[in-house]
Amino acid sequence: MLKASKVHFCIRQRPIVAEVTLELHPGEIMAILGPNGAGKSTFFKLLSGEIKCKHGAVAYNGHDIQKLKSKELAEVRAVMPQHSQLNFPFTAQEVVELGLISCQSKHPSNLVKEVMEITNTTHLKDQLFNHLSGGEKQRVQLARVLVQIWEPKPFPRYLLLDEPTSSLDIAQQHGVLKVLQSLKARNIGVLVILHELNLAAQYADKIALLKNGVVAKIGKVSEVLEEEILAHVFDHPIQLIHNPVTGGVLIAAAAQVNQTIPTFKQA
Amino acid sequence: MVPTLSHTKIQSQNIILLGFGFVLGLVILASLSLGAFQIPFPQTLAILFDQIGISVGTFEVQQENVLIQIRVPRVLMAMLVGGGLGISGAALQGLFRNPLVEPGLIGVSSGAALFAVIFMVLVPAASALVWIKAVGLPLFAFVGGLIHVLAVYYLSKTQGKTDSATLILAGVAINALAASLIGLVLFFADDSALRSFTFWSLGDLGGATWSKIPVALTLIAAPTFLLLFNTKQLNALALGEQEAFHMGVNVQQVKLRLLICSALVVGVGVSMVGMIGFVGLVVPHLIRILFGADHRLVLPGSFLLGAILLNFADLIARLIVIPAEMPIGVITALVGAPFFIWLIFNLNKSRN
Numbered sequence A: 001m002l003k004a005s006k007v008h009f010c011i012r013q014r015p016i017v018a019e020v021t022l023e024l025h026p027g028e029i030m031a032i033l034g035p036n037g038a039g040k041s042t043f044f045k046l047l048s049g050e051i052k053c054k055h056g057a058v059a060y061n062g063h064d065i066q067k068l069k070s071k072e073l074a075e076v077r078a079v080m081p082q083h084s085q086l087n088f089p090f091t092a093q094e095v096v097e098l099g100l101i102s103c104q105s106k107h108p109s110n111l112v113k114e115v116m117e118i119t120n121t122t123h124l125k126d127q128l129f130n131h132l133s134g135g136e137k138q139r140v141q142l143a144r145v146l147v148q149i150w151e152p153k154p155f156p157r158y159l160l161l162d163e164p165t166s167s168l169d170i171a172q173q174h175g176v177l178k179v180l181q182s183l184k185a186r187n188i189g190v191l192v193i194l195h196e197l198n199l200a201a202q203y204a205d206k207i208a209l210l211k212n213g214v215v216a217k218i219g220k221v222s223e224v225l226e227e228e229i230l231a232h233v234f235d236h237p238i239q240l241i242h243n244p245v246t247g248g249v250l251i252a253a254a255a256q257v258n259q260t261i262p263t264f265k266q267a
Numbered sequence B: 001m002v003p004t005l006s007h008t009k010i011q012s013q014n015i016i017l018l019g020f021g022f023v024l025g026l027v028i029l030a031s032l033s034l035g036a037f038q039i040p041f042p043q044t045l046a047i048l049f050d051q052i053g054i055s056v057g058t059f060e061v062q063q064e065n066v067l068i069q070i071r072v073p074r075v076l077m078a079m080l081v082g083g084g085l086g087i088s089g090a091a092l093q094g095l096f097r098n099p100l101v102e103p104g105l106i107g108v109s110s111g112a113a114l115f116a117v118i119f120m121v122l123v124p125a126a127s128a129l130v131w132i133k134a135v136g137l138p139l140f141a142f143v144g145g146l147i148h149v150l151a152v153y154y155l156s157k158t159q160g161k162t163d164s165a166t167l168i169l170a171g172v173a174i175n176a177l178a179a180s181l182i183g184l185v186l187f188f189a190d191d192s193a194l195r196s197f198t199f200w201s202l203g204d205l206g207g208a209t210w211s212k213i214p215v216a217l218t219l220i221a222a223p224t225f226l227l228l229f230n231t232k233q234l235n236a237l238a239l240g241e242q243e244a245f246h247m248g249v250n251v252q253q254v255k256l257r258l259l260i261c262s263a264l265v266v267g268v269g270v271s272m273v274g275m276i277g278f279v280g281l282v283v284p285h286l287i288r289i290l291f292g293a294d295h296r297l298v299l300p301g302s303f304l305l306g307a308i309l310l311n312f313a314d315l316i317a318r319l320i321v322i323p324a325e326m327p328i329g330v331i332t333a334l335v336g337a338p339f340f341i342w343l344i345f346n347l348n349k350s351r352n
Helices: A040-048 A070-076 A092-100 A108-118 A134-149 A170-186 A197-203 A227-234 A260-266 B005-033 B041-051 B061-096 B108-122 B130-156 B164-187 B191-201 B210-238 B241-246 B251-273 B279-291 B295-319 B328-351
Strands: A002-011 A014-024 A029-033 A055-060 A077-080 A157-162 A188-193 A206-211 A214-220 A238-242 A249-253
Touching: A002 A040, A014 A040, A014 A188, A014 A214, A029 A040, A029 A170, A029 A197, A040 A157, A040 A188, A070 A077, A070 A134, A070 A157, A077 A134, A077 B241, A092 A108, A092 A134, A092 B210, A108 A134, A134 A157, A134 A170, A157 A170, A170 A188, A170 A197, A197 A249, A206 A227, A214 A227, A227 A238, B005 B041, B005 B061, B005 B295, B041 B061, B061 B130, B061 B210, B061 B251, B061 B279, B061 B295, B108 B130, B108 B164, B108 B191, B108 B251, B130 B164, B130 B210, B130 B251, B210 B241, B210 B251, B210 B295, B241 B251, B279 B295, B279 B328, B295 B328
Parallel strands: A029 A188, A029 A206, A077 A157, A157 A188
Antiparallel strands: A002 A014, A002 A055, A206 A214, A238 A249
């Protein structure tokens, strides 16, 4: 279990992440949603160990993150940041193979091959990473982080992704989330920051809504996705529409209610 | 068993390295036998084999003396310094995540030079403690190089990566400072200190003698060897410091190790043969352009190619103005500077 208890982080006395508590279980996909500047990325960095929290604690499988060495941490969790820049001519396959650094795989080349097939990157393997399109780069990065935690271990592993679908078209967005879904069976817990509410509604098991560094609501998808809460968090009226085909919900921006215009004038 | 993809890749990398080793052997052989005093190849080989007790031909005593006392230490020194500059250039470029980094450009060499000069002036030439000079000078130069590389690293780093413009400017500033301080120190120097500085600042391998080889071997070869164990970490760092940390690399520790090893290699090299520019810049680039960026090949390849290039440059320096010698720094800069201009031009083009 990945557990964050009351993690707190502030810059110049201003809390960016304030006393956030959440639990991520293996075999679960949790989506973190929230408006820009809600503290999602900072919270993400606290969980990945990139920055240390002022107080509160993050623990992977019961081990405090501060006591884990970077190598031990890398065996338990993999992280896919939003953008990574390469200044040297590495091929796509070489980038994927970087994921092997801290995993003692007996069949590294099979592992890389399998993951590249799943992420649909096999045909890119000999191309230079810097010559790939934005979407291709993201899939190669996904392959890299999957390699790191792909092989079964006696303990559960976790995957943290910061907007993995930001430069993908609709087919590839669903492709990526289906890959994430398939990780559930591998004893992996997935925590993913998303901007697209409908993707979260369709694929996540749990949703955490963040606003101003505080958890506005956390729970199962059906509990969190309510018009009032979403409208409050995103400062925009939101409508939930029943999807007649799948039986799920569709989230749409509702028309601005006229009332909001006079309140602006009053202010 | 069907060979897997990464196996064939490792094999081809090994073949490339073997090829470099072979070329290095040829250049060394040429360098040993050519020069103001020619020793034909058969005699060169005969002398070398004679040293390990195998007699394959006849030679004159004079030939043996020139080869063993003058040429062999010189070739060894060129190999250590050239290879050291190549591999530390590759390591520093990987650490700074910036292809424009070069030991001379970012001030490691000038820092080493400054401290070497301070040492030469402070410790009188006629000092009885010869061993203090033999070990103290390289170590002093190492400290100077380390201070400069740390200063440039922290000056040019913003948000986990080094900005090229700031990096070059920081290097220029640090180099200018070092140059003026060297001038200041020399102002207070006595005649004998000035003379040893002049010899050394010409940047040639003429001063390479057997007495310097043990120190060079330990202080250059050992950190070079240590650098070779950082290939995976450097590959991970290429993606970014945070990414490397996510992948399980202890970034702070690796950074410290790379900085110390590189400063040691360059600093000791500078203290032995003076400032030799552009080898550390050109060599890693050639390897990357020809064979890709995997540090498993780039690091050892840079050592071998650096050794080849410096031996070759030394050979030219000895041959073009027989019986005199051209300072080797002149040759490397003559080839390196145009390459550097070409590199800047291409970097700008790829960005637009």
